[in-house]
Amino acid sequence: MKKHLLIAVGALMMTSSAFAQDVDVIGKIKSSGTIVEGVRESSGLSYTLGNGKYAGFHYEVCAHVIDDIKKELNLPDLQVKYQPVTSQNRVALVTNGTVDLECGSTTNNMARARDVAFANTTFVEEVRIAVKKDSGINSITDLKGKTVATTTGTTSVQTLRKHRHAEGVNFREVYGKDHADSFLLLESGRADAFIMDGSILAANIAKSRNPQNFAIVGEVLSVEPIAIMMPKDPAFKKMVDNSLKTMFESGQMEKIYDKWFMQPIPPTGVTIGLPLPQSTKDAWANPNDKPAEDYKN
Structure with a gap:
């Protein structure tokens, strides 16, 4: 009897854990009127300009995604709150629901994907x-x-x-x-x-x-593969992926890349000078959310 009870409890715990992985990010955004974007202080793809302002390739990509989310959800007054994250706390802040979109320089890998979702790859590093x-x-x-x-x-x-x-x-x-x-x-x-x-x-x-x-x-x-990280909400991920797909197909993503890697950037006007890698072009041409383990090094 005890054995059967333990098995039942174990199954229930596993089921509860599985359900707990999916959250309603869209519902949270609608009810709060706010979307929280995770940003980095000194990443190559997202960095601070000081005074609560941020810049960078991935920051601008997410700005376009958020604009599309506003339109999709009919929330023109949606507020964007910036939450600085670090390499140490970024996954935890997405997992616990503090951050809705993490727009830094996070690698999509299988270990992280157990706790969070990743949009389609935007940069192959x-x-x-x-x-x-x-x-x-x-x-x-x-x-x-x-x-x-x-x-x-x-x-x-x-x-x-x-x-x-x-x-x-x-x-x-x-x-x-x-x-x-x-x-x-x-x-x-x-x-x-x-x-x-x-x-x-x-x-x-x-x-x-x-x-x-x-x-x-x-x-x-x-x-x-570097990608936008978010909580596990399939409907929200689809919304983000659709926005990225539009940018891939329209050539907008390439323009954003050129702006941040081949032109002078704020705050000092330096040029990073990193030509668009073929691997990144391929990821845009064939949108996917493959983890790092699927890439041959």
């Missing part, structure tokens, strides 16, 4: 190594005995350790609280290399005091 040009570091094997920086809450160092060229390469690790802090570790000489998404590395180098002193070198450590 390559994890790379940034160094000072005079460091003598040109590949993974050159990191032996060096100090490597990355950002707390990211998986870049784990990715490096798993790379086939990293076998037998021992290095020390230091962690920045955010991407700007991690780059400062490299810039100040407290780290010999900074491992992170190529767009983040390029953006931090472009905005540094002496961009000519840095280089992105070595092998591509991994290829990762």
Whole structure:
């Protein structure tokens, strides 16, 4: 009897857990009159201008998505609230319903997808190594005995350790609280290399005091799909994906990319100079929400 009771309770708990994964984001937005956008302080795709203002490729993509949501839900006065997130807390803030759309630089992977949903891929990222040009570091094997920086809450160092060229390469690790802090570790000489998404590395180098002193070198450590992250609400995800599809097909997404990667950007007017990758073009031509595990590195 007890055994049957335990099985029944276990089944009920599993069922309850499954139901708990799906939430009514659309209902929440309608009742509150507000949509909460998760933004980053120093990502290559979303960053702060100060005074509560944000900018960047993914920030602008989400601005267009939110405009489409306003039209779809007939909520012209929908208010947008910005919630700064970090690499450490972004998934938790989406999971607990604090954030409705996270528009930073988050990789869609299977582990995260257990707790959150991802829109179709908007950017295909390559994890790379940034160094000072005079460091003598040109590949993974050159990191032996060096100090490597990355950002707390990211998986870049784990990715490096798993790379086939990293076998037998021992290095020390230091962690920045955010991407700007991690780059400062490299810039100040407290780290010999900074491992992170190529767009983040390029953006931090472009905005540094002496961009000519840095280089992105070595092998591509991994290829990762970056996407808007949101709570698990299939109807809401469909709404977001439809908005992205329109941007893909109209050529608007390419214009947004050119604006933020090939033209001078605020606040300093620097140009990141990162041409549109073919892998990202392919993702736009064939919209999908495949996780990183489906990409060959």
